[in-house]
Structures are given as structure tokens and as C-alpha cells.
Amino acid sequence: xxxxxxxxxxxxxxxxxxxxxxxxxxxxxxxxxxxxxxxxxxxxxxxxxxxxxxxxxxxxxxxxxxxxxxxxxxxxxxxxxxxxxxxxxxxxxxxxxxxxxxxxxxxxxxxxxxxxxxxxxxxxxxxxxxxxxxxxxxxxxxxxxxxxxxxxxxxxxxxxxxxxxxxxxxxxxxxxxxxxxxxxxxxxxxxxxxxxxxxx
Amino acid sequence: xxxxxxxxxxxxxxxxxxxxxxxxxxxxxxxxxxxxxxxxxxxxxxxxxxxxxxxxxxxxxxxxxxxxxxxxxxxxxxxxxxxxxxxxxxxxxxxxxxxxxxxxxxxxxxxxxxxxxxxxxxxxxxxxxxxxxxxxxxxxxxxxxxxxxxxxxxxxxxxxxxxxxxxxxxxxxxxxxxxxxxxxxxxxxxxxxxxxxxxx
DNA sequence: GTCTATATTATGATAGAC
DNA sequence: GTCTATCATAATATAGAC
Numbered sequence: 089x090x091x092x093x094x095x096x097x098x099x100x101x102x103x104x105x106x107x108x109x110x111x112x113x114x115x116x117x118x119x120x121x122x123x124x125x126x127x128x129x130x131x132x133x134x135x136x137x138x139x140x141x142x143x144x145x146x147x148x149x150x151x152x153x154x155x156x157x158x159x160x161x162x163x164x165x166x167x168x169x170x171x172x173x174x175x176x177x178x179x180x181x182x183x184x185x186x187x188x189x190x191x192x193x194x195x196x197x198x199x200x201x202x203x204x205x206x207x208x209x210x211x212x213x214x215x216x217x218x219x220x221x222x223x224x225x226x227x228x229x230x231x232x233x234x235x236x237x238x239x240x241x242x243x244x245x246x247x248x249x250x251x252x253x254x255x256x257x258x259x260x261x262x263x264x265x266x267x268x269x270x271x272x273x274x275x276x277x278x279x280x281x282x283x284x285x286x287x288x
Numbered sequence: 289x290x291x292x293x294x295x296x297x298x299x300x301x302x303x304x305x306x307x308x309x310x311x312x313x314x315x316x317x318x319x320x321x322x323x324x325x326x327x328x329x330x331x332x333x334x335x336x337x338x339x340x341x342x343x344x345x346x347x348x349x350x351x352x353x354x355x356x357x358x359x360x361x362x363x364x365x366x367x368x369x370x371x372x373x374x375x376x377x378x379x380x381x382x383x384x385x386x387x388x389x390x391x392x393x394x395x396x397x398x399x400x401x402x403x404x405x406x407x408x409x410x411x412x413x414x415x416x417x418x419x420x421x422x423x424x425x426x427x428x429x430x431x432x433x434x435x436x437x438x439x440x441x442x443x444x445x446x447x448x449x450x451x452x453x454x455x456x457x458x459x460x461x462x463x464x465x466x467x468x469x470x471x472x473x474x475x476x477x478x479x480x481x482x483x484x485x486x487x488x
Numbered sequence: 489g490t491c492t493a494t495a496t497t498a499t500g501a502t503a504g505a506c
Numbered sequence: 507g508t509c510t511a512t513c514a515t516a517a518t519a520t521a522g523a524c
Contacts, residue, residue: 104489119406122322126518139490141519177487203403206319231486241488244469247477248486250458257457258450269444277447285485286431286448287377288441304507326500338502339508347500 105143108133109157112150113196117260121151121204151204152212158201159219161190166226176234181279183227184252188275191259199260224249252282305343308333309357312350313396317460321351321404351404352412358401359419361390366426376434381479383427384452388475391459399460424449452482 111132115124126147130137144150165186169179191198208216228249234240240248255278268274311332315324326347330337344350365386369379391398408416428449434440440448455478468474 120320120322120404122320123407125516127516135489136491138492138519138521142489147518180486204320207323239488240486241480243477243481243486244473247469247474248481250462251455251478251481252486254457255451255455257454262450269447273444274447277443278451280441280443281448281451281485282481283485283487285481285483286380286440286443286452287483288439325498327498335507336509337500338510341501342507 104133108140108143109150109153110196113154113200116151116154116204117196117199121200121207148207148209151200152208152216154197155201155205155208155216156212156219158190158194158197159216159223161194162186162223163219166223169230170226176230176237176239177283179230180234180252180283183230184256184279184282185275187253187256188259188271188278191256192263192265192271192274195260195263202257202260224253227253255282304333308340308343309350309353310396313354313400316351316354316404317396317399321400321407348407348409351400352408352416354397355401355405355408355416356412356419358390358394358397359416359423361394362386362423363419366423369430370426376430376437376439377483379430380434380452380483383430384456384479384482385475387453387456388459388471388478391456392463392465392471392474395460395463402457402460424453427453455482 108129112124112129115128115132118124119128126137126140129150130140133140166183169182172179174182205213205216205220228245231240231245231248235242235245259274262268263274265271269277308329312324312329315328315332318324319328326337326340329350330340333340366383369382372379374382405413405416405420428445431440431445431448435442435445459474462468463474465471469477
């Protein structure tokens with residue numbers, strides 16, 4: 089199962105809107121959505137705050153676009169994983185790699201989608217939460233099937249799911265490509281830890 | 289090694305300041321520090337915003353108090369663990385239990401200390417980060433000694449450390465005592481997963 | 489597409505009566 | 507210790523010139 093479909097429309101064409109989105113994601117990660125002002129964003133882009141409104145409708149549109157851009161990277165991948173006939177372990181292995189790839193390639197946006205989604209306004213908020221909930225349910229189903237098939241230990245599936253999903257969180261803050269191990273090494277290390285444990 | 293010293297001065301005496309701190313922690317977790325207003329806090333306490341200033345100096349004092357309250361729960365525990373002569377595995381086991389206990393007992397404050405510390409102002413911010421950095425360095429040393437002694441697999445210690453620390457994060461959002469497994473079951477499940485892996 | 493100027497609203501915090 | 511009234515500031519967003 090090769091990783092595909094990770095590219096995102098929103099960061100493909102290098103338009104001004106793309107630039108604003110990337111600057112906003114970086115700022116929202118650093119200071120949080122509420123503490124980041126339109127002036128902050130405008131400063132980094134190199135224009136006046138008022139000029140931003142020629143490219144976007146509102147500050148909240150920036151947040152919503154970022155969160156859905158990340159969500160939309162995971163959804164089609166999960167569909168593929170479910171459709172596949174491989175073992176539970178290789179499905180989980182694939183999802184671990186997927187999370188690490190997306191997080192290291194889009195660290196700022198992943199951080200915003202993980203931590204700032206609360207500030208999305210209805211009705212988009214419900215849509216986002218439903219997307220996330222659906223993803224988690226699919227992941228949990230994979231774990232539960234693995235337990236029934238005897239591939240996985242009988243650890244509570246909710247605990248397993250959230251422990252695994254949480255365990256990637258540090259990457260969005262700490263992973264620096266130039267300082268840390270290469271991504272492939274991180275994938276091997278995290279997979280070893282989650283699948284077989286730290287104990288020798 | 290029994291868990292001791294988890295009680296906190298700040299939540300022991302039921303004063304008005306205690307109440308304000310608890311309300312603030314809950315609000316900061318729900319909406320983030322920046323999006324939470326003094327009027328929000330005052331509403332939940334049942335007084336006017338101006339009255340809060342008879343008990344606290346500023347909004348930022350609330351944040352700083354919360355973050356250091358949590359930090360100060362971990363520091364003496366880590367000192368004890370280091371001084372102890374037990375095996376690496378039982379030290380890690382103890383620290384896992386410690387994180388789960390503190391997080392389930394003080395979920396809102398842990399969430400704030402983990403996610404809102406960026407808004408602490410200098411010089412307290414540096415002090416907080418140094419405390420955290422020191423804790424992480426101690427934890428990493430334990431892992432590295434375990435690898436050298438042959439108790440742990442040779443997984444990159446930075447990756448191991450942050451993967452383990454991150455893996456508890458879901459508890460601060462998701463753990464509901466009435467809905468989920470009891471804390472002791474969670475401890476067993478997470479320990480099993482991190483120490484020996486999900487694979488059967 | 490960017491600017492200056494500004495409307496509108498909300499914030500953290502203080503002063504002073506009770 | 508709590509209130510009402512208010513200050514000073516800063517936020518998002520819009521209008522209209524260039």
C-alpha cells in the first residue's frame with residue numbers, strides 16, 4: 089500500500105490565498121487561533137490587515153479551510169484501508185505511517201486541526217466533528233476486528249485507539265527534519281513501540 | 289512505590305480563590321486561554337468581573353498558578369523515582385501511573401498546563417519551560433540507562449520519550465470516570481500497550 | 489489588489505460607593 | 507468583598523480612494 093493522495097489543492101497552486109493560509113496555520117500553531125490577529129497575519133504576508141479581505145471572507149474561514157484540508161487528507165486514505173484485504177497489523181502499520189507522513193509534511197496545519205478546531209463556528213463545526221468521529225470509528229473497528237481474529241491483544245479498543253492516535257502528537261510540535269531522525273526511522277521506531285512495546 | 293504527594297495546596301482549602309482557579313481551568317480547557325474572558329469566569333463563579341480582582345492580580349496570574357500547580361506535582365515525584373534503586377521498567381511503570389493519576393484527578397488543569405502554557409509571560413514562562421525540560425531530561429535519562437542495561441529495546445530515546453508522554457494526552461479530553469473503564473484498568477491497558485505493544 | 493480611515497464591539501483592568 | 511460605572515486599548519471587518 090503506497091502512500092498516495094497526500095497532496096492538497098490548497099497548497100498546490102502558489103496563490104496569495106495559499107500564502108495567507110500557510111502563514112495563518114503557522115501563526116495559529118504558535119499563538120493559538122484567538123491570540124493570532126489579522127494584523128499578525130498581514131504583517132508576515134507583508135500587506136495591511138484590510139488587504140487580507142480581498143482574498144478571504146473572514147478570520148474564521150482561514151481556520152475552517154485549514155481544519156478541513158487536513159481532515160480531507162485522512163478520509164480517502166481510511167476508505168482505502170477499509171476496502172483492503174490485508175491483515176489488521178498491516179492496516180494499523182499503514183495508518184501509523186500515514187499519520188507520521190501527514191504530520192511531518194504539514195506540521196502547522198495538523199497542529200491547528202488538532203488543537204484549534206474548537207473555534208470553528210456552526211454549522212461547519214458539526215461537519216468537522218462528524219468527519220473526525222467517523223474516522224475514529226473506522227479505526228476502532230479495525231482494532232476490534234483484529235482482537236476478534238486473534239491478531240491483537242484484548243486491550244480495551246477505546247484505550248488502544250486514543251493512546252495510538254495521541255502518541256503522534258509530539259511530532260507536530262517537536263519534529264524538526266534537520267535535527268531529528270529521518271522520517272523513515274521515526275516510523276520504524278514508533279511502529280516498534282506501539283506494536284511490540286518498549287520492553288526488550 | 290505508592291503514589292504520594294499528589295494533593296495540591298491550591299485545591300485543598302476551599303477558598304474563593306480556589307473556586308476561581310478551578311472555574312478558570314475548566315474554561316481555559318474548553319475555550320483556550322485567549323478566548324476565555326474575565327466576564328466568562330465571573331459568570332460561572334456568580335459574581336461581576338470586577339470582583340475577581342479582589343482575589344487575583346490579573347488573568348495571567350490564573351494561568352501561571354494553574355501551570356505551576358501541575359508542574360509542581362510532577363517534580364518531587366521525579367526526584368523520588370530517580371533516587372530509587374528499582375529496575376528501569378518499574379520506574380517507567382511508576383511514571384505511567386503517575387501521569388494517569390494526575391491527569392484523571394486534575395484533567396482541566398493538566399489540559400491547561402499542556403496546551404496553554406504559551407501564554408505565560410516572562411519571566412515565569414522561562415521558569416516553567418525549564419521545569420518541564422528538566423523533567424523530560426530526567427525521563428530520557430531513565431530510558432537511556434534502561435537501553436544500556438539491556439532492559440529496553442534500542443529505540444531512539446527522544447522518540448520513545450515523546451511517544452510515551454504524548455500517549456496520555458487523550459485522557460485530559462476524553463476520560464470520563466462514569467463512562468470509561470476505571471482508572472486501574474486504564475493503567476493496566478496503557479502500560480501493556482506501551483511496554484509490550486498491541487500485537488499479540 | 490492594496491492602501492488609509494473608521495465603524496463597531498469587546499477586552500482587561502481600575503476607581504470609588506456601599 | 508461585591509457592586510456600578512468607566513477607561514484605555516485592541517480586535518474584526520467595511521468603505522472608498524488609488
